[in-house]
Amino acid sequence: MRRVEYIPIKAPAMDGVFNLYETIKKAVEDQREDILDNDILAISSKFIALSEGRIVKLDSVKVSQEAIRLSSVAHIPSSLAELILREADKIYAALPGFVLTIKYGVVVPNAGIDRSNVKRGLAILYPRNPAASAERLRLQILTDLGKRVGVVVTDSRLMPTRIGTIGIALAAAGFEAVSDERGKPDLFGNIMRVTKRALADDISAGASLVMGETSESIPIVIVRNSGLTIIDKPVDLEDLVIEDSRCIFIRGLSAVKQ
Numbered sequence: 354m355r356r357v358e359y360i361p362i363k364a365p366a367m368d369g370v371f372n373l374y375e376t377i378k379k380a381v382e383d384q385r386e387d388i389l390d391n392d393i394l395a396i397s398s399k400f401i402a403l404s405e406g407r408i409v410k411l412d413s414v415k416v417s418q419e420a421i422r423l424s425s426v427a428h429i430p431s432s433l434a435e436l437i438l439r440e441a442d443k444i445y446a447a448l449p450g451f452v453l454t455i456k457y458g459v460v461v462p463n464a465g466i467d468r469s470n471v472k473r474g475l476a477i478l479y480p481r482n483p484a485a486s487a488e489r490l491r492l493q494i495l496t497d498l499g500k501r502v503g504v505v506v507t508d509s510r511l512m513p514t515r516i517g518t519i520g521i522a523l524a525a526a527g528f529e530a531v532s533d534e535r536g537k538p539d540l541f542g543n544i545m546r547v548t549k550r551a552l553a554d555d556i557s558a559g560a561s562l563v564m565g566e567t568s569e570s571i572p573i574v575i576v577r578n579s580g581l582t583i584i585d586k587p588v589d590l591e592d593l594v595i596e597d598s599r600c601i602f603i604r605g606l607s608a609v610k611q
Contacts, residue, residue, distance in 0.1 A: 355580050360386060361563045362573035364400070373404040373486070374493040377573055386575065388494060391583050393503035393576040395560035398523050399467065399477055400572035401486050401506060407478040408471060409436060427452050433466065433476065440464035440478055457483060457523050458594025460603075461510055470567075480506070483524035488587040491526040501583045503527035505576075507557040509566060513602060520561025522553035525588040528581045552581060553593065 364380040377396070381388060388394070402408075411432040420435035427434065427447040434452070437444070441454035441464040451462040456479060459465075465479040480486050487504040494502050504526045509518035522530065530553035534545045560574040597603045 355578055357559070357579055358575075358577040359559055359563045360575040360577060361571045362386065362575060363570050364572050366570065367400075367403050370406040371404050373401060374490055374497075376404070377490070378497075380573060381575070388498055388500050388502060388575065389577065390501050391577075391579075391581075392500070393505060393528065393556055393579055393581065394490070394494075395505045395507050395556055395564075395574040395576055396487075396490070397564060397572035398465075398480055398483060398506050398508040399470065401480040401483065402477050405481055407480065409476050409478065411436075411474055411476055423447060423452065429463075433463065433468075436466050436476060436478070437464045440466060458590055459508070459510060459521060459523065461508075465508065479508075479523070484526070484587065484590055487524045487526035491587075495585075501527070501585070503581065503583055505530075505553050505556050505560070507560050507564070509561055518561075518566065520554070520557035520559070520564075522551075522557045522593065524590070525553040525593070527583055527585070528552070528588075529584065530588045530592055551593075553588070 362380050362384055364376060367376070377394070411430065414432040414435050416431045416435045417438070420438055421431050423438065424431040424434035428449050429452070437452050437454065441456060443455040445453040445455070454461060454464045456464045466476050468476050471477050483506040487506050491502060491504045494500050505522050506524040507520050508523050510521045512519055532550040532552055534548040534550060537545050539545060556576055556579065560576065563574050564571045
């Protein structure tokens with residue numbers, strides 16, 4: 354049987370904009386590890402966002418009247434409400450302490466804006482374009498090191514009815530992020546009708562176990578011997594997400610509200 358290996362790579366805390374690829378390369382070298390053909394690199398979305406300077410001083414945010422109304426309903430600072438309005442692809446509901454949104458096809462609180470692991474008074478946004486970041490990093494590794502790898506941009510999210518966070522892929526590159534199992538037989542010969550495997554999310558969940566959520570300083574994980582086929586192509590956001598009209602959770606909850 355295949356034994357998948359998750360290799361944690363520590364990196365120093367970064368304050369300003371930095372070169373993502375060079376920082377990853379140095380961190381791997383400092384730990385006397387290598388990036389090999391067929392590896393998949395799981396990179397924290399927050400680490401990518403930091404490299405882009407996606408940090409905002411909350412007291413510098415110009416607040417709109419709409420944000421003031423949202424902050425009143427959600428009981429959150431008006432500056433945070435303003436950032437949510439700017440960043441969210443869709444807003445579903447405001448709850449005490451949170452605004453339920455969609456960002457990059459993922460249901461997340463507060464459009465993924467985070468105030469943890471940054472200095473007080475600051476907030477960190479999602480990367481500008483996680484898919485482009487993943488593809489760019491894949492190509493840089495291919496060009497500089499000559500290695501064919503996959504890349505996953507990871508984040509942590511809450512799951513409905515479950516306590517705690519789990520890793521999820523915001524974006525991927527270099528491998529088929531979803532495996533279509535339809536038409537294949539199960540153990541008893543039954544033909545699978547709807548099943549697809551979210552491989553990029555599976556990789557992210559394993560990487561999240563290694564990365565941690567607090568002071569671990571492990572924004573990079575090398576995933577080795579995954580058994581996934583590396584391909585020379587990007588992964589579009591549409592390859593990872595399902596529209597509201599086909600999502601059983603959103604359809605079901607919308608029907609209850611009606």
